[in-house]
Amino acid sequence: MKILFASSEALPYSSSGGLGDVLLSLPKEIKQYSQTDVRIILPLYRYTKERYIYSLEFIGATTVSLAWRNQYCGIYKTINNGITFYFIDNEYYFSRHMLYGEYDDGERFAFFSKAVIDVMSYLDFYPDILHANDWQTAASVIYLKTLYSHLDHYKYIKSVFTIHNFDYQGCFDNSTFHDLFGFSENSRNAICIGEKINLVKGAIEYADSVTTVSKTYAKEIKTFDYSGKLCGVINDNFYKISGVINGIDTDYYSSERDADITANYSSKDIAGKATNKRMLQGICNLPLRDDIPILCVISRLTEHKGIDLITSALDILLKKDLQIIILGTGDTKYENYLIEKSKEHSNQMCVNIKFDKVLSKKIYAGSDIFLMPSLREPCGLAQMIASRYGTVPVVRKTGGLADTINENCYEKNGFVFEQYNVKEMLSAIDRALTEYNNINEWNNLVRRVMDVDFSWEQSAKRYMDIYKKLL
Numbered sequence: 001m002k003i004l005f006a007s008s009e010a011l012p013y014s015s016s017g018g019l020g021d022v023l024l025s026l027p028k029e030i031k032q033y034s035q036t037d038v039r040i041i042l043p044l045y046r047y048t049k050e051r052y053i054y055s056l057e058f059i060g061a062t063t064v065s066l067a068w069r070n071q072y073c074g075i076y077k078t079i080n081n082g083i084t085f086y087f088i089d090n091e092y093y094f095s096r097h098m099l100y101g102e103y104d105d106g107e108r109f110a111f112f113s114k115a116v117i118d119v120m121s122y123l124d125f126y127p128d129i130l131h132a133n134d135w136q137t138a139a140s141v142i143y144l145k146t147l148y149s150h151l152d153h154y155k156y157i158k159s160v161f162t163i164h165n166f167d168y169q170g171c172f173d174n175s176t177f178h179d180l181f182g183f184s185e186n187s188r189n190a191i192c193i194g195e196k197i198n199l200v201k202g203a204i205e206y207a208d209s210v211t212t213v214s215k216t217y218a219k220e221i222k223t224f225d226y227s228g229k230l231c232g233v234i235n236d237n238f239y240k241i242s243g244v245i246n247g248i249d250t251d252y253y254s255s256e257r258d259a260d261i262t263a264n265y266s267s268k269d270i271a272g273k274a275t276n277k278r279m280l281q282g283i284c285n286l287p288l289r290d291d292i293p294i295l296c297v298i299s300r301l302t303e304h305k306g307i308d309l310i311t312s313a314l315d316i317l318l319k320k321d322l323q324i325i326i327l328g329t330g331d332t333k334y335e336n337y338l339i340e341k342s343k344e345h346s347n348q349m350c351v352n353i354k355f356d357k358v359l360s361k362k363i364y365a366g367s368d369i370f371l372m373p374s375l376r377e378p379c380g381l382a383q384m385i386a387s388r389y390g391t392v393p394v395v396r397k398t399g400g401l402a403d404t405i406n407e408n409c410y411e412k413n414g415f416v417f418e419q420y421n422v423k424e425m426l427s428a429i430d431r432a433l434t435e436y437n438n439i440n441e442w443n444n445l446v447r448r449v450m451d452v453d454f455s456w457e458q459s460a461k462r463y464m465d466i467y468k469k470l471l
């Protein structure tokens with residue numbers, strides 16, 4: 001079976017969040033199955049070029065037509081863990097400081113999505129499955145089914161579209177329908193909603209199979225609260241939508257082997273965790289105390305991650321004997337508020353406004369409690385990563401958080417609150433703090449949390465079943 005993943009990010013080449021992690025680990029796991037040829041296609045961002053160009057092989061250039069434009073498309077290649085990575089080069093589109101958030105994101109990812117399809121003929125590589133991810137590559141599914149499906153090699157390709165986060169749907173003005181995206185008129189109803197192009201809607205309509213990243217989120221997006229105007233589209237297409245929980249790369253996130261942390265440790269011997277805690281307190285200029293719990297947040301600082309619950313609860317939290325460490329970037333209102341608070345409470349709170357994988361691992365390893373109070377959470381990887389490092393999650397019961405963390409059962413692996421409000425969140429944190437004060441109970445919990453299986457094995461099998469069914 002030949003599978004081509006199309007994505008706007010994959011670690012280590014590019015990442016702004018969970019999508020990059022998934023594209024690092026899922027293809028690797030799928031590759032374990034014999035007879036699978038797994039390849040990935042990514043944009044060649046400035047970041048990727050600066051760091052990796054010497055390990056990439058230039059294999060040629062072609063042009064990609066996008067409505068009336070004919071754009072240069074260089075193709076680079078490398079093989080990593082047995083997986084072929086292709087990189088689409090066009091400096092005009094991708095030599096930018098950020099992956100997204102540019103005024104012309106629609107055009108940049110329309111170009112990339114078109115390139116995904118066009119380079120198949122250049123490479124003479126026609127996959128059995130095109131697996132596209134999120135709005136940035138949603139158009140590749142649309143192009144495949146609307147503009148290429150009459151062509152010999154293309155007509156047998158099946159498409160899978162994964163929604164990693166329904167909060168980002170790729171909405172653009174209707175006026176770009178022909179002029180920029182170059183879509184065909186008879187696909188207008190499938191792609192547009194109201195006065196807007198909605199690329200995720202188009203991909204849901206055209207994909208042969210649609211997945212999202214947890215069972216609970218798959219159910220949640222059937223409701224208006226989660227999917228808004230796309231509620232009807234989700235329900236009409238539900239027969240082909242399934243929820244497959246993400247795993248994490250247990251080699252990349254391993255307290256036993258991670259070279260980015262100060263001391264390695266395992267669930268059998270967690271002594272090293274205390275060393276990491278001291279180092280972390282040092283890095284964050286916090287008092288070096290073994291006895292005080294560290295609560296950390298590693299997140300995009302956006303509304304749906306529940307950051308307003310955290311800001312509303314900060315004054316109460318800061319009255320407790322607790323150190324708080326926050327890492328992430330996002331909305332300036334949250335960034336500014338958190339920075340201000342950390343200046344006022346610099347002996348208790350440290351805020352790092354950045355995306356930093358190495359620092360994130362030091363925080364996961366050195367903290368005690370990991371807070372993730374999301375309003376919506378398709379899957380969430382951070383709660384699983386924190387667990388691997390023995391940092392006990394406190395989460396809100398939604399999406400993938402509900403599917404991975406349980407409090408009221410024999411296999412308790414964290415603290416869970418249901419309603420989205422400060423009171424419930426604080427009460428869950430208090431339950432964690434009470435348990436923290438009982439050292440034996442806490443250490444047992446830490447060990448148990450570290451041993452939970454969050455690997456990709458089961459989920460990769462489910463993806464393989466989905467691919468096989470389509471073929």
Ligand code: GLC
Nearest residue numbers: 018019164165378379380381
């Ligand atoms: C997005 C979602 C997150 C999910 C990740 C990978 O970042 O917000 O919940 O874990 O994608 O699927």
